[in-house]
Amino acid sequence: xxxxxxxxxxxxxxxxxxxxxxxxxxxxxxxxxxxxxxxxxxxxxxxxxxxxxxxxxxxxxxxxxxxxxxxxxxxxxxxxxxxxxxxxxxxxxxxxxxxxxxxxxxx
DNA sequence: ACCATGACGGTGT
DNA sequence: GACACCGCCATGG
Numbered sequence: 001x002x003x004x005x006x007x008x009x010x011x012x013x014x015x016x017x018x019x020x021x022x023x024x025x026x027x028x029x030x031x032x033x034x035x036x037x038x039x040x041x042x043x044x045x046x047x048x049x050x051x052x053x054x055x056x057x058x059x060x061x062x063x064x065x066x067x068x069x070x071x072x073x074x075x076x077x078x079x080x081x082x083x084x085x086x087x088x089x090x091x092x093x094x095x096x097x098x099x100x101x102x103x104x105x106x107x
Numbered sequence: 108a109c110c111a112t113g114a115c116g117g118t119g120t
Numbered sequence: 121g122a123c124a125c126c127g128c129c130a131t132g133g
Contacts, residue, residue, distance in 0.1 A: 030128095
């Protein structure tokens with residue numbers, strides 16, 4: 001597990017703090033951790049799939065479920081979000097602004 | 108140390 | 121709102 005003692009671990013910690021029914025963006029997490037690169041956050045989420053992290057609550061700045069491909073077909077991202085009361089349409093969160101949760105602002 | 112890759116973001120058109 | 125570009129930096133080979 002290369003993630004231990006790493007930047008990835010901090011990412012997981014923040015994602016775990018996202019309230020149910022809310023979502024955040026890769027960039028928001030990156031800024032909160034002091035990093036300027038949102039891609040690294042996405043890279044971290046690639047491994048978060050196996051870890052106990054609500055990765056389905058992390059989307060890009062536009063509200064698109066860019067990481068849906070990384071989820072299992074029966075455990076897909078879109079369904080999990082709908083289950084929490086989030087409106088999803090065509091792989092995109094409809095009321096994105098309403099459910100957006102900024103860690104550096106609300107944490 | 109160099110290079111390619113990537114669940115991204117901001118700006119301009 | 122959609123699309124094309126360019127910059128960003130952690131990891132792995």
